[in-house]
Amino acid sequence: MNKIIEDLNWRYATKKYDATKKISAEDFNTIKESLRLSPSSFGLQPLKYIVVENKELREELKVHSFNQSQITDASHMIVFCSLIDIKENHIDQYIENIAKTRSQEIEKIVGFGDYMKKEIFPMDKILLANWNSKQAYIALGQVLHTCANLRVDATPMEGFKADKYDEVLGLKEQNLKSILVCAFGYRSSDDLNSSLKKVRKSQDELFVLV
Amino acid sequence: MNKIIEDLNWRYATKKYDATKKISAEDFNTIKESLRLSPSSFGLQPLKYIVVENKELREELKVHSFNQSQITDASHMIVFCSLIDIKENHIDQYIENIAKTRSQEIEKIVGFGDYMKKEIFPMDKILLANWNSKQAYIALGQVLHTCANLRVDATPMEGFKADKYDEVLGLKEQNLKSILVCAFGYRSSDDLNSSLKKVRKSQDELFVLV
Numbered sequence: 001m002n003k004i005i006e007d008l009n010w011r012y013a014t015k016k017y018d019a020t021k022k023i024s025a026e027d028f029n030t031i032k033e034s035l036r037l038s039p040s041s042f043g044l045q046p047l048k049y050i051v052v053e054n055k056e057l058r059e060e061l062k063v064h065s066f067n068q069s070q071i072t073d074a075s076h077m078i079v080f081c082s083l084i085d086i087k088e089n090h091i092d093q094y095i096e097n098i099a100k101t102r103s104q105e106i107e108k109i110v111g112f113g114d115y116m117k118k119e120i121f122p123m124d125k126i127l128l129a130n131w132n133s134k135q136a137y138i139a140l141g142q143v144l145h146t147c148a149n150l151r152v153d154a155t156p157m158e159g160f161k162a163d164k165y166d167e168v169l170g171l172k173e174q175n176l177k178s179i180l181v182c183a184f185g186y187r188s189s190d191d192l193n194s195s196l197k198k199v200r201k202s203q204d205e206l207f208v209l210v
Numbered sequence: 211m212n213k214i215i216e217d218l219n220w221r222y223a224t225k226k227y228d229a230t231k232k233i234s235a236e237d238f239n240t241i242k243e244s245l246r247l248s249p250s251s252f253g254l255q256p257l258k259y260i261v262v263e264n265k266e267l268r269e270e271l272k273v274h275s276f277n278q279s280q281i282t283d284a285s286h287m288i289v290f291c292s293l294i295d296i297k298e299n300h301i302d303q304y305i306e307n308i309a310k311t312r313s314q315e316i317e318k319i320v321g322f323g324d325y326m327k328k329e330i331f332p333m334d335k336i337l338l339a340n341w342n343s344k345q346a347y348i349a350l351g352q353v354l355h356t357c358a359n360l361r362v363d364a365t366p367m368e369g370f371k372a373d374k375y376d377e378v379l380g381l382k383e384q385n386l387k388s389i390l391v392c393a394f395g396y397r398s399s400d401d402l403n404s405s406l407k408k409v410r411k412s413q414d415e416l417f418v419l420v
Contacts, residue, residue, distance in 0.1 A: 004240055004356055008247040030214055032417060036410055037218040038351060041368055045411050051419045094409075101409045130340060137344045138366075141248060141351020146214055149359075156348075158251055169420070199253055199304075199311045200246055207242060207259045210267060210379070 007148040009198060014153040014183070016191035017073040023184060027150050028076060031184060034146035035078075038139035042116055044094055046083040046132040047139065048176055050169060051076065057168070064164035065181065070155045075185030079165060080140065081176040082132040086120050129177070136179040147184065157181040217358040219408060224363040224393070226401035227283040233394060237360050238286060241394060244356035245288075248349035252326055254304055256293040256342040257349065258386055260379060261286065267378070274374035275391065280365045285395030289375060290350065291386040292342040295335065301326050339387070346389040357394065367391040 001009075023031070035049055052058055055072075061079075062071040071077060083090070095113040099106040120128065140156055147154040158180060165171070165178040187194050211219075233241070245259055262268055265282075271289075272281040281287060293300070305323040309316040330338065350366055357364040368390060375381070375388040397404050 002240060004359055005243050005247070008244060008352075008356075011249075013249065030212060032413055033215050034218060034355075036413055036416055037215070037408070039221075039223065039354065039366060043409055045416070047416065049417045051417055054420055057420060097411070098409045101407050134344055134347045137347035138351040138354075141348040141353075142218075142355045143351075144249065144348075145244075145352045145355035146218075149214055156249060197311050198247070199308045201255050201307070203242055203246055206246055206255070206257065207261055209261050210264055 008145070010151070011144060011148040011154065012193060012196070012198065014070065014074075014155045014185070014187045014191060015193040016188040017070055017075070017153070017183065017185045018188045019073040021075060021186035023075045023152055023186075027152055028184075030150060031076075031143060031146060031152070034143045035139050038135075038142045040135040040138065041131065044086065044090070044116070045135070046086055046090070047136055048081045048083075048174075050079040050081060052079060060168055061160070061165060061181075064168070065157065065160040068157065068159065070157070070183040071181070073185070073188075074153075074155070074183035077181065077183050079169065079178050080136040080180040080182065081171060082129070082136050082179050084129050084132075084172070084175050084177055085125065086128065086132070087175075088117065091116050091120070133177075133179045140180055140182060143182070152184055153187045155183040157183065218355070220361070221354060221358040221364070222403060222406070222408065224280065224284075224365045224395070224397045224401060225403040226398040227280055227285070227363070227393065227395045228398045229283040231285060231396035233285045233362055233396075237362055238394075240360060241286075241353060241356060241362070244353045245349050248345075248352045250345040250348065251341065254296065254300070254326070255345070256296055256300070257346055258291045258293075258384075260289040260291060262289060270378055271370070271375060271391075274378065275367065275370040278367065278369065280367070280393040281391070283395070283398075284363075284365065284393035287391065287393050289379065289388050290346040290390040290392065291381060292339070292346050292389050294339050294342070294382070294385050294387055296330050296338065296342065297385075298327065301330070343387075343389045350390055350392065353392070362394055363397045365393040367393065 058072045065071045091113050098109055160181050162178045268282045275281045301323050308319055370391050372388045
């Protein structure tokens with residue numbers, strides 16, 4: 001078995017963390033870089049990541065997460081948020097970032113900005129928010145691979161009350177909504193889930209060749 | 211820079227493929243395993259991957275993909291599909307798979323199946339289809355990391371006419387819809403995009419610490 005398949009088999013949705021073990025600054029930076037480098041539609045990155053360190057806040061969010069212990073016990077916890085609406089300044093800043101990063105004249109790429117505006121502005125607002133939220137799932141998939149490679153445990157979670165999170169973190173006023181939660185850290189030695197065999201469909205069931 | 215960050219900086223959405231270069235069977239198997247091992251909500255894997263090898267079919271799909279050359283020139287091309295509806299047999303088969311994989315008595319896990327049914331069956335059908343589609347984005351994020359690690363180029367694509375794909379591939383009748391397309395292969399030496407600097411927001415813009 002090669003290293004990649006070994007890594008991906010090693011990972012599992014950790015149920016119980018060892019609250020005494022912390023992720024090193026270097027590894028956590030790699031996790032943040034993995035999220036930052038994650039691709040998104042048009043490259044717009046309509047996302048924001050809230051790293052919750054405050055203990056009281058974690059306790060409060062745990063209540064809105066069906067009291068799952070990962071929220072408070074994991075070394076780190078990130079709320080993946082996406083933009084509700086994409087506004088003109090968001091696209092303009094992106095175009096400026098392209099021009100700066102690639103030392104291009106802004107006049108030469110402004111057409112790309114106009115194209116995105118023409119595509120995005122007429123979109124139904126619910127569809128747009130939903131499209132933005134999907135970009136968070138790409139980042140999640142990428143970072144889970146990164147964690148497996150680093151041998152850092154992670155728990156992706158959809159089981160939380162997003163409206164309560166939005167309220168507690170004051171997200172709506174910032175044009176944001178909470179999409180996913182992910183806990184990061186190290187499994188407890190008595191996490192029964194860690195010894196369970198991974199259940200997946202077979203390649204024959206999942207893949208069709210045409 | 212560590213290997214992970216190096217890999218993720220190496221990757222980009224390949225615009226032009228070298229049509230003469232093919233991915234080895236071993237690497238393509240790793241790509242398939244990465245998709246297969248990708249996590250999903252409840253572990254339900256409401257997904258199907260269509261690997262399109264047939265040249266005529268690729269030509270036909272290219273027309274429905276704004277004539278983007280990656281569809282025909284890349285070594286491999288996969289259409290990520292998700293289930294439209296999750297039916298009783300889907301959940302039952304999953305429960306049977308858990309029992310078989312973990313040598314557990316089915317009576318002991320049937321409660322998990324009942325729980326999923328109680329959560330999923332009353333869901334609005336559009337929301338359910340949408341939720342299923344998000345699982346494809348997790349798999350996409352994971353497999354792009356895998357490809358970067360393998361130094362296989364990839365192009366995630368949302369720019370295709372999903373309804374036409376569904377028609378050509380006969381997906382609706384199979385309770386499936388096309389969500390994403392991803393091309394896999396090796397960049398052409400004259401792909402101008404390969405030399406462009408990656409544009410991303412800074413960590414300061416993306417991360418908030420609370």
